[in-house]
Amino acid sequence: MPTVLIVAEQQPDGHLRKATLNALSAGKALAQKVGAELHVAVLGKDVAKVADELKTYGPKVVHSGSAAGLEHYIAEAHAPALADLATSLKADYVGAAATAQGKDLMPRLAARLKAAMASEVLGFEGQGADVTFTRPMWAGNVIASVKLTTPVKVFTVRPTEFNAAEPGPAGEVTAFSPKVDAVKTKLIEFKEVKSARPDLSEAKVVVAGGRGTKGDFKELEALADELGAAVGASRAACDAGWVPNDLQVGQTGKVVAPTLYIAIGISGAIQHIAGMKGSRVIVAINKDAEAPIFQVADYGLVGDLFKVLPELRAAIKAAK
Ligand SMILES: Cc1cc2nc3c(=O)[nH]c(=O)nc-3n(C[C@H](O)[C@H](O)[C@H](O)COP(=O)(O)OP(=O)(O)OC[C@H]3O[C@@H](n4cnc5c(N)ncnc54)[C@H](O)[C@@H]3O)c2cc1C
Numbered sequence: 266m267p268t269v270l271i272v273a274e275q276q277p278d279g280h281l282r283k284a285t286l287n288a289l290s291a292g293k294a295l296a297q298k299v300g301a302e303l304h305v306a307v308l309g310k311d312v313a314k315v316a317d318e319l320k321t322y323g324p325k326v327v328h329s330g331s332a333a334g335l336e337h338y339i340a341e342a343h344a345p346a347l348a349d350l351a352t353s354l355k356a357d358y359v360g361a362a363a364t365a366q367g368k369d370l371m372p373r374l375a376a377r378l379k380a381a382m383a384s385e386v387l388g389f390e391g392q393g394a395d396v397t398f399t400r401p402m403w404a405g406n407v408i409a410s411v412k413l414t415t416p417v418k419v420f421t422v423r424p425t426e427f428n429a430a431e432p433g434p435a436g437e438v439t440a441f442s443p444k445v446d447a448v449k450t451k452l453i454e455f456k457e458v459k460s461a462r463p464d465l466s467e468a469k470v471v472v473a474g475g476r477g478t479k480g481d482f483k484e485l486e487a488l489a490d491e492l493g494a495a496v497g498a499s500r501a502a503c504d505a506g507w508v509p510n511d512l513q514v515g516q517t518g519k520v521v522a523p524t525l526y527i528a529i530g531i532s533g534a535i536q537h538i539a540g541m542k543g544s545r546v547i548v549a550i551n552k553d554a555e556a557p558i559f560q561v562a563d564y565g566l567v568g569d570l571f572k573v574l575p576e577l578r579a580a581i582k583a584a585k
Contacts, residue, residue, distance in 0.1 A: 266301060266302055267299050267300065267301035267302070267357040267358070268302050268354055268356045268358070269295050269296045269299070269301045269302070269303050269304065269357070269358040269359075270305070270306055270328075270350075270351055270354060270356040270358065270359045270360070271288050271289055271291075271303070271304070271305050271306070271324070271359075272288075272305075272306050272347060272359065272360070272361040272367070272370070272371075272374075273288075273289075273305055273306065273307040273315065273319055274338075274361065274362065274364060274366050274367065275309055275312070275315055275338075277337075277455055277457065279309075279314075279315070281315050281318055282366075283424075283429065283467050284362035284364050284367075284467075285362060286322065286430045287362055287422065287424035287425075287426075287427040287429055287430075288360060288362040288367075288422050288424065288427070289303075289305065289319075289322050289323075289324070289430035290427040290428055290429065290430045291360060291386070291389075291422040291426075291427045292305075292360055293323065293430065294389060294427070295358060295360070295389050295396070298392055298393070298396050299392070299393055299394070300393060301357065302325040302326075303323070303324045303325055304324060304325060304326045304327070304328060305326070305327045305328065306328045306330065306347060307319060307327065307330065308330045308331075308332075308346055308347065308443055309330075309331060309335050309336065310331060310333060310335055310336035311331050312329050312330065312331050313329060313331065313438075313440070315329075316329035316438045316440075320435050320436045320437065320438050321432050321435055322430040322431070322432055322433055323430070323431075323432070323434055323435075323436065324436040325436050325437075326438075326439055327436055327437070328350055328354075329438050329439065329440045329441070330346060330350065330440075330442070330443040331443075332346070332442060332444075332445050333445070334445035334448075335445060337452040338366055338370075339448060339450050339452060340369050340373050341446075341448040341449065341450045342445055342446065342448045343370060344370055344373040344374050344377060345377065345444075345446050346443035346444060346445060347370075347374055348377035349443065349444060350441065350443070351378055351417065352378070356417065357417060357418065358417075358418050358419075358420065359371075359374060359378065359380070359419050359420075360386075360419070360420045360421065360422060361422075362421065362422060362424045363421035363422060363423050363424065364466075367421045368384070368421060371384070371419055371420070371421050372419075374419055375419035378417045378419065379415065380413075380415050380418055381413040381414060381415040381418060382413070382418075382419040382420060383400050383413060383418075383420045384400065384420070384421045385400050385401060385421060385422070385423045385520075386398045386399065386400050386420050386421065386423065386426075387399045387400060387401060387408065387422075387423055387426045388426065390410060395412075397410045397411060397412045398410070398411045398412075398413065399411075404516045404535045404536050404539040405516070405535075405538070405539040405542065406535065423520055424466070425520055425522035425543050426522075458509070458511070462490070462494070462495050462496060463493070463495045464495065465495040465497055465511070465512060465519055466519050466521060468494060468495035468521070468523055469493075469494075469523050469525070470489075470492050470493065470494035470495070470524065470525045470526075471494055471495050471497045471523045471525070471526050471541070471544070472485055472486075472488050472489040472492065472494045472496055472497070472527045473496070473497035473498055473512075473514055473526065473527065473529065473531060474496070474497075474499070474502055474508070474529045474530055474531070475498065475499035475501055475502050475528070475529065475530045475531030475537075476499065476501040476505070476530060477531065477551065477552070477570055478502065478507070478530045478570065480502075480505060480507040481571075482502075482507065482508060484570075484574040485529055485570075487574075487578055488527070488574055488577060488578050488581075491578050491581050492581065494525075495523075496508070496512060497513075497514040497519070497521065497526075498514065499514070499532075499534075499537050500518065500536065514540040515536045515537040515539055515541075516535075516536040516537075516539040517536065518540055519540060520539070520540045520543070521540060521543075521544065522541075522543035522544055522545075523544050524544070524545045524546065525544070525545070525546050525548065526541050526544035526546070526547050526548070527548045527549075527550070528541070528547065528549045528550070528551075528558050528562070529550045529551075529570050529574070530550070530551065530570050531549070531551070531558055532553075532557060532558060533549070533556055533557035533558025533559070533560065538561055542561055546563050546564070547561055547562045547563050547564075548562060548563065548564045548565075548566070549561075549562035549564070549565045550565075550566045550568065550573055551565075551566075552567065552569050552570070553567075554567045
């Protein structure tokens with residue numbers, strides 16, 4: 266029977282990253298299509314607890330690999346250890362979420378496994394050996410259907426395209442001892458950006474600002490806090506140095522799909538739309554009624570953001 270192996274990801278504090286549950290859903294969907302068993306791998310210094318959590322989501326086996334030298338994610342150390350595991354399992358498909366870590370790790374893993382790779386996969390088509398991977402190209406304007414023809418196939422999935430896995434029949438946990446190569450990269454320090462706001466990739470509400478803010482994010486941030494939202498930004502706002510780069514939404518930033526996305530002073534370039542068009546409800550505030558953002562918005566407000574935002578925030582406060 267073929268094997269689909271999903272690589273789980275831990276946050277620096279040791280907790281399972283939510284996007285892993287989306288990758289598990291994708292793994293389940295693929296396993297069904299190709300008639301495979303679903304396995305999960307988790308690597309770290311002490312991953313027994315996370316492995317126990319993972320087994321509740323219905324995989325056949327969780328491979329729990331604890332070893333010194335894997336306490337922090339370093340692609341150079343994790344990729345060979347995972348390649349050894351995938352080879353020993355004779356895994357046919359190896360996948361992970363297309364997070365910053367997944368995007369860094371999986372191409373290295375693919376190279377080691379001499380595997381073709383599909384990145385940012387949105388879904389699977391066909392059955393059995395004929396299964397193809399759908400993935401966006403050209404800022405999401407084209408959806409390609411890709412067939413991987415190598416014996417081992419590697420992929421990353423776009424977390425926003427798959428629901429988080431639901432608990433299922435508990436699988437078994439198998440501990441293994443990853444061989445950790447001596448690596449030339451050493452983690453010196455991990456500086457976490459602490460924010461009281463939710464994580465942009467996982468937030469239910471995102472309030473995003475663009476060049477129209479002229480660098481003044483104060484009102485926008487106040488609105489975000491009123492709504493318990495994460496703050497996002499267009500590339501223009503990030504490039505201008507108004508907000509950190511990790512807030513960028515779009516083709517070369519984060520892909521988000523919150524329940525509510527409020528775009529403020531953002532024109533709606535295709536590269537921005539590529540990162541937020543999966544949002545359930547899109548609200549646009551822009552002083553230009555012709556701005557392309559209104560073509561994807563469910564609700565549009567034509568007005569000057571500096572006048573509109575305080576009024577909107579006061580109205581939300583009053584409604585509460
Ligand atoms: C390869 C490539 C990758 C890219 N990747 C990304 C990406 O990941 N994410 C991204 O965002 N962009 C990306 N871009 C850039 C993208 O093409 C646009 O340049 C960028 O999104 C524009 O940002 P903006 O909408 O904030 O600015 P602008 O296009 O300048 O729009 C500003 C908007 O603010 C409005 N406005 C001005 N003043 C006010 C006011 N007082 N009240 C209300 N509205 C006001 C204006 O009417 C205008 O619509 C990429 C480009 C390339 C070439």
